[in-house]
Amino acid sequence: MEADTTAARRVPGHPGTPAEKRQLRARGERTVRKLLDAGIEVFSRTGYHNARVDDIVQLAQTSHGTFYLYFSNKEDLFRRLALDVGDELTALVDDLGELEPTAAARAHLRDWLRTFVDLYRHYGPLIRAWTAAEIETTETGRLGSDVLGRFTAAIAERVARIPELPTDPQVTALALVAMIERFSFFALIGQVEVSRDEVADALTEAAWRMLFRPS
Amino acid sequence: MEADTTAARRVPGHPGTPAEKRQLRARGERTVRKLLDAGIEVFSRTGYHNARVDDIVQLAQTSHGTFYLYFSNKEDLFRRLALDVGDELTALVDDLGELEPTAAARAHLRDWLRTFVDLYRHYGPLIRAWTAAEIETTETGRLGSDVLGRFTAAIAERVARIPELPTDPQVTALALVAMIERFSFFALIGQVEVSRDEVADALTEAAWRMLFRPS
Amino acid sequence: MEADTTAARRVPGHPGTPAEKRQLRARGERTVRKLLDAGIEVFSRTGYHNARVDDIVQLAQTSHGTFYLYFSNKEDLFRRLALDVGDELTALVDDLGELEPTAAARAHLRDWLRTFVDLYRHYGPLIRAWTAAEIETTETGRLGSDVLGRFTAAIAERVARIPELPTDPQVTALALVAMIERFSFFALIGQVEVSRDEVADALTEAAWRMLFRPS
Amino acid sequence: MEADTTAARRVPGHPGTPAEKRQLRARGERTVRKLLDAGIEVFSRTGYHNARVDDIVQLAQTSHGTFYLYFSNKEDLFRRLALDVGDELTALVDDLGELEPTAAARAHLRDWLRTFVDLYRHYGPLIRAWTAAEIETTETGRLGSDVLGRFTAAIAERVARIPELPTDPQVTALALVAMIERFSFFALIGQVEVSRDEVADALTEAAWRMLFRPS
DNA sequence: TATGAATGAGATTTCATTCAT
DNA sequence: AATGAATGAAATCTCATTCAT
Numbered sequence: 001m002e003a004d005t006t007a008a009r010r011v012p013g014h015p016g017t018p019a020e021k022r023q024l025r026a027r028g029e030r031t032v033r034k035l036l037d038a039g040i041e042v043f044s045r046t047g048y049h050n051a052r053v054d055d056i057v058q059l060a061q062t063s064h065g066t067f068y069l070y071f072s073n074k075e076d077l078f079r080r081l082a083l084d085v086g087d088e089l090t091a092l093v094d095d096l097g098e099l100e101p102t103a104a105a106r107a108h109l110r111d112w113l114r115t116f117v118d119l120y121r122h123y124g125p126l127i128r129a130w131t132a133a134e135i136e137t138t139e140t141g142r143l144g145s146d147v148l149g150r151f152t153a154a155i156a157e158r159v160a161r162i163p164e165l166p167t168d169p170q171v172t173a174l175a176l177v178a179m180i181e182r183f184s185f186f187a188l189i190g191q192v193e194v195s196r197d198e199v200a201d202a203l204t205e206a207a208w209r210m211l212f213r214p215s
Numbered sequence: 216m217e218a219d220t221t222a223a224r225r226v227p228g229h230p231g232t233p234a235e236k237r238q239l240r241a242r243g244e245r246t247v248r249k250l251l252d253a254g255i256e257v258f259s260r261t262g263y264h265n266a267r268v269d270d271i272v273q274l275a276q277t278s279h280g281t282f283y284l285y286f287s288n289k290e291d292l293f294r295r296l297a298l299d300v301g302d303e304l305t306a307l308v309d310d311l312g313e314l315e316p317t318a319a320a321r322a323h324l325r326d327w328l329r330t331f332v333d334l335y336r337h338y339g340p341l342i343r344a345w346t347a348a349e350i351e352t353t354e355t356g357r358l359g360s361d362v363l364g365r366f367t368a369a370i371a372e373r374v375a376r377i378p379e380l381p382t383d384p385q386v387t388a389l390a391l392v393a394m395i396e397r398f399s400f401f402a403l404i405g406q407v408e409v410s411r412d413e414v415a416d417a418l419t420e421a422a423w424r425m426l427f428r429p430s
Numbered sequence: 431m432e433a434d435t436t437a438a439r440r441v442p443g444h445p446g447t448p449a450e451k452r453q454l455r456a457r458g459e460r461t462v463r464k465l466l467d468a469g470i471e472v473f474s475r476t477g478y479h480n481a482r483v484d485d486i487v488q489l490a491q492t493s494h495g496t497f498y499l500y501f502s503n504k505e506d507l508f509r510r511l512a513l514d515v516g517d518e519l520t521a522l523v524d525d526l527g528e529l530e531p532t533a534a535a536r537a538h539l540r541d542w543l544r545t546f547v548d549l550y551r552h553y554g555p556l557i558r559a560w561t562a563a564e565i566e567t568t569e570t571g572r573l574g575s576d577v578l579g580r581f582t583a584a585i586a587e588r589v590a591r592i593p594e595l596p597t598d599p600q601v602t603a604l605a606l607v608a609m610i611e612r613f614s615f616f617a618l619i620g621q622v623e624v625s626r627d628e629v630a631d632a633l634t635e636a637a638w639r640m641l642f643r644p645s
Numbered sequence: 646m647e648a649d650t651t652a653a654r655r656v657p658g659h660p661g662t663p664a665e666k667r668q669l670r671a672r673g674e675r676t677v678r679k680l681l682d683a684g685i686e687v688f689s690r691t692g693y694h695n696a697r698v699d700d701i702v703q704l705a706q707t708s709h710g711t712f713y714l715y716f717s718n719k720e721d722l723f724r725r726l727a728l729d730v731g732d733e734l735t736a737l738v739d740d741l742g743e744l745e746p747t748a749a750a751r752a753h754l755r756d757w758l759r760t761f762v763d764l765y766r767h768y769g770p771l772i773r774a775w776t777a778a779e780i781e782t783t784e785t786g787r788l789g790s791d792v793l794g795r796f797t798a799a800i801a802e803r804v805a806r807i808p809e810l811p812t813d814p815q816v817t818a819l820a821l822v823a824m825i826e827r828f829s830f831f832a833l834i835g836q837v838e839v840s841r842d843e844v845a846d847a848l849t850e851a852a853w854r855m856l857f858r859p860s
Numbered sequence: 861t862a863t864g865a866a867t868g869a870g871a872t873t874t875c876a877t878t879c880a881t
Numbered sequence: 882a883a884t885g886a887a888t889g890a891a892a893t894c895t896c897a898t899t900c901a902t
Contacts, residue, residue: 027861028861031861031862049264050264052895052896052897053896053897053898054896054897062862062863063862063863063864064863064865064899065862065863065864065899066861066862066863067898068897068898068899069861069862073897073898074897167420167421168417171409171413171417172417172421174398174401175394175398175418175421178393178394178396178397178398178400178401179390179393179394181393181397182392182393182394182396183389183390183393186389186393189360194386198386202382202383202386202387202390203390205381205382206382206387206425209424209425210421210424210425213428242880242881242885242887243885243886246886246887267870267871267872268871268872269870269871269872277887278887278888279873279888279889280874280875280888280889281887281888282873283872283873283874284886284887287873288872288873289872455864457864457865457866457901457902458864458865479694479695482891482893483892483893483894484891484892484893492866492867493866493867493868494867494868495866495867495868495869495894495895496865496867497894498893498894498895498896499865499866499867502894503893503894504893575834596850597847597850597851598847601839601843601847602847602851604828604831605824605828605847605848605851608824608826608827608828608830608831609820609823609824609827609828611823611827612824612826612827613819613820613823613824615823616819616823619790624816628816632812632813632816632817632820633820635811635812636812636817636820636855640851640854640855643858672882676882676883697874697876698875698876698877699875707883708883708884708885709876709877709878709884709885709886710878710879710882710883710884710885710886711882711883711884712877713876713877713878714882714883718876718877719876
C-alpha cells in the first residue's frame with residue numbers, strides 16, 4: 001500500500017515532492033467533494049434539521065473525524081453549499097436577457113427559466129432551507145436572504161426598464177421571484193404533475209402576462 | 216421514587232390520544248387553549264425545529280407534565296394547530312368571490328387578499344413548516360399538502376370560469392397560490408418593506424394582470 | 431446546540447441494532463464487556479426494574495452516550511445478558527451425566543448441582559427476572575421461557591431413561607427444575623442459612639429420593 | 646343533590662344519623678374492595694413495577710384522587726394485598742394434616758395441594774412479586790419473607806415428626822415449598838400443560854417420594 | 861489524512877403524588 | 882366521598898462534537 005509512495009520518493013530532487021503533495025491534496029479534495037454531495041443529498045431528503053452528521057458521513061463513506069477535519073460543524077457544511085448556490089444563482093441572473101415584449105425575449109426567458117428549474121431541482125432543498133428561516137439567525141441565515149435579495153434586485157433592474165409598468169419594480173420582481181421559486185417547489189414535490197418544460201412554459205406565460213400588455 | 220420508563224413499555228401514544236379521548240372540563244380546555252396559543256407563538260418565533268416543549272410550557276405557564284397530559288409530543292401539538300389552519304383556509308376560500316374583470320370583483324379580491332395576509336401573519340410559521348417539508352414525512356406532512364391542494368383546487372375552479380384564458384386553470388391557480396403564499400412570506404420576514412395593505416395591493420395587481428387582458 | 435429529539439423521528443432502534451451491526455475493535459469490545467459486567471452487577475443488586483442506566487454506566491466508568499452506542503436501551507442490555515445465560519445453561523445441561531442409581535452417578539449429580547449453584551449465584555438475578563415475568567411480554571420474556579424449556583427438556587430426557595418411574599418424565603423434570611431453581615434462590619437471598627455445598631447436598635438428596643427407590 | 650341529606654336531618658334524634666353514616670361507610674368499603682380487586686388483576690397482568698396507579702384506577706372505575714383517599718401509595722395497596730395473602734396462607738397451613746405414610750394422609754395432602762394451587766392461581770402474582778425481591782427493601786419486602794418463612798416453618802414442624810428422615814427438616818421443608826411454589830408457577834404460565842388436579846397429583850407424588858420410603 | 865470511540869449537554873417523556881373543587 | 886387537573890422529580894435517549902490512535 002505504501003509501495004508507490006516509497007517509489008516516488010526515490011526520484012531525486014524536488015520533482016517528486018510536488019507530485020506527491022498534489023496527490024494528497026487531490027485525495028482531500030475528493031473527500032470534501034464527497035461530503036458536499038452527501039450534504040446536498042441528505043439535506044434534500046430530510047431537511048436541514050433532521051439531517052444528522054452521521055447520515056452525511058455514512059453516505060459519503062467517511063467518518064465523523066474526517067467530517068470535522070474539513071468542516072467546523074454542520075452549519076459550516078451548509079454554508080459552503082449555500083455559497084455554491086449563491087454563485088450559481090448569481091451566474092444565472094447574469095444570463096437573464098432584457099425583458100422586452102418581443103418573441104425573441106420571450107423565448108430567451110423560457111430557456112432561462114428551464115435552466116432555473118434544473119438548478120432548483122438540484123439545489124432546491126437548500127434554497128428552501130434558507131427560506132424556512134429555521135436556521136439559527138446567524139450569518140448563514142442572512143446569507144440566504146442576501147443571495148435572494150441580489151437575485152431579486154437583478155431582476156428588478158430589468159423590470160425597471162420596462163416602460164409603462166404601473167407597479168413598483170422591486171415589488172413586481174419579488175412577486176415574480178416568489179412565484180417562480182414556489183411554483184418550482186410545488187412542481188418538485190409533485191403538488192402538480194408537470195414536466196420541467198411545462199413548468200418553464202407556465203412560468204413564462206404567467207410572467208409575461210404580469211409584465212406586458214398584449215400588443 | 217418509582218420511575219421505570221422503558222421506552223418500549225407502552226405503545227408510544229399515537230399522537231393525539233390524550234386530549235381527544237378525554238372529556239375536558241372548562242379548566243382543562245383553558246389549559247389546552249393556552250398551550251395551543253403558546254405553540255403558535257413559539258413556532259412563530261423560532262420555527263418548528265428550534266421550538267422546545269420547554270419553551271411552550273413556560274409561555275403557557277404550565278408544567279411539562281401538563282403538556283404531555285394533552286399532547287403526546289411536539290408534533291401532536293403542531294398537528295392540532297395545522298388542522299386549525301386547514302379549517303381557516305378552507306373557510307377563507309369559500310369567501311372568495313367570482314373572478315370577473317369588473318372593478319367590484321377586483322375590490323373584492325383585494326379585500327380577500329388582505330384577510331389572507333392577516334391570516335398568514337398569524338399562522339404563517341405553520342404554513343411554512345408544512346411546505347418546508349422538514350416535518351416527518353408522515354400524516355402531518357401530507358396534511359399540509361392536502362390543505363394546500365384543496366386551497367388551490369378551489370381557486371382553480373374560479374379561474375376555470377374565466378373565458379379566453381389560454382393556460383390550464385390548475386396550473387394558473389397554482390402559480391397564483393405560489394405567488395401569494397411566498398410573497399406574503401417575503402413580506403412577513405421583511406425581505407421587502409411593505410405594509411399589509413401594500414402587500415394585498417401588489418398581489419391584487421399581479422393576479423389581475425395574470426388573469427385578465429385590459430379592456 | 432442542535433438538539434431536536436422528537437421521539438417519533440427515527441424508528442426507535444430495534445433493540446440490538448447498534449452493537450451487533452458494527453465491527454468492534456478491541457477498545458470497543460472492552461467497553462461492551464465492562465457494560466455487560468456492570469449490568470450483571472447492578473441487576474443483581476437492585477433487580478431489573480430498579481436498575482437505572484445511570485447506575486450501570488457509573489459502575490462501568492463510562493458515559494450515557496457510550497451506553498447507547500452499544501445498546502439501544504436497558505432491555506437490550508438485559509437481553510444480551512439473557513442470551514449469555516441461555517448459552518451457559520445449555521452448556522451446563524450437556525454436562526449432566528446419566529441418572530442411574532449408582533454412587534458414582536449421585537456424586538456426579540452433586541458436582542453438577544454445585545456448578546449450577548455457582549452459576550446461579552452469578553446469573554441468578556437474571557434468571558429470576560425472566561421468571562418474575564415482569565419484563566415486557568415480548569421477545570425477551572419468551573427468551574426466558576425458551577431457555578428454561580430447553581433446560582427442562584434435557585433433564586426430562588435423562589429422567590425418561592430411568593426404569594420403573596411411575597410419573598411422567600416431563601412433569602418430574604419440571605418438578606426437579608422448579609425445586610432446584612427456587613431452592614437456590616431461597617439460599618441466595620438467605621431465606622435459609624446454608625453454604626453452596628450444603629445447598630448442592632440437599633438438592634442431591636431430594637432429587638435422589640424423587641428419582642430412585644432405595645435398593 | 647343535597648336534598649336527601651337535608652331530609653334525613655329532619656328526622657328527629659339519632660335514628661337517622663347512623664343509617665346515613667353506615668350508608669356512606671358501605672360505599673367507601675365498596676370502593677376499597679374495587680381498588681383491591683383491580684390491584685390483584687393489574688399486578689397479575691403486569692407485575693408490581695409495571696403496574697401504574699392509573700391502570701388500577703381505571704380498572705376500578707375511580708379516580709386518582711380516590712385512590713389516595715384510601716391508600717397512601719402504590720406500595721400501601723400492595724401491602725394490604727400481601728397481608729391478605731399472608732392470612733390465607735396461614736389459614737391454609739393450619740389445615741395441613743400430619744405427614745404420615747398412610748393412604749389417608751396422602752389423600753389429605755393431595756386435597757391440600759389442590760387448595761394451594763387454587764390459591765396460587767388467584768394470588769400467585771403477588772407471591773411472585775414478593776419473591777422477586779424487587780420491591781424496595783423495606784417493610785413490605787420483609788413481609789413476604791416472613792409469611793413464606795412461617796409457611797415453611799409450619800411445614801418443617803410436620804416434617805420433623807417423620808421418623809428416620811435423614812435430612813434436616815428445615816431444609817427439606819424449604820425444598821418442598823420451593824418445588825410447590827415454582828411448579829405451580831410454571832403450571833400457571835403454561836410452561837407445562839396440566840390441569841389443576843394434575844399439578845396437585847404430581848406435587849403429591851414428588852413430595853411423597855421425598856418424604857417416605859416405600860413400604 | 862483518516863478513523864472509530866467516547867463524551868455530555870440538552871431534549872423528551874413518564875407517572876406517582878398532590879391540589880382544588 | 883369523589884374527582885379531574887396539575888405537578889415535577891427522575892428517568893431515558895440523541896447527536897453534535899472532541900479525542901486518541
